[in-house]
Amino acid sequence: MKKINLTPKDWVNAGLKALRNGGPHAVKVESIAKTLGVSKGSFYWHFSTVSDLEVAMLKHWSDSATTGIIKQSEDGRDKGKQTLQNLARVTSTYLSHQSSAASRNDAAIREWARYNSNVAKIVKSVEERRLNFVSNGFEHAGFEPSEARRLAKALYAALIGLDHLTRLGLAEIDQELPKLLENFLAIKADK
Secondary structure, X not given: OOOOOOOHHXXXXXXXXXXXXXXXXXXXXXXXXXXXXXXXXXXXXXXXXXXXXXXXXXXXXXXXHHHHHHHHHOOOOOOOHHHHHHHHHHHHHHXXXXXXXXXXXXXXXXXXXXXXXXXXXXXXXXXXXXXXXXXHHHHHOOOOHHHHHHHHHHHHHHHHHHHHHHHOOOOOHHHHHHHHHHHHHHHHHHO
């Protein structure tokens, strides 16, 4: 049998795939090792427990689906309208494919959070960070803080809904999210 050298990232990606396909109960060393074609010993080379893997999975999700998207969206010159437009474009591209692993990671992790209070705390922190980024964008675009926060919540809720509908083939997030953002930004122009 050919020796396979796996990295922690390989295990994290396999753990996320197991979570997407079977829920939190599918994140088990033996079944993931079998999927990867290695022994359980390979897992323990990188992680002490399944809980350690789960923490790494959540960190990877937060880093890629939040920190990475924020960095790609930030515009050094314009922290308002342009940054929000970049965010809508980057996010919708990131989530636009019906079978997108990124999209399915978000859904699977939110579902996991319903049953695990530790995961729920991390998800809440990530969601707050995302909302704060969007809210700050609306403030920089000229909206009052309370209105910016309401618009951020509405846009973020729409993103979650459009993501779900896109996975069902009932929406096209890459077309609809940027248009919705433009409608929200037009509210300020109309005043």
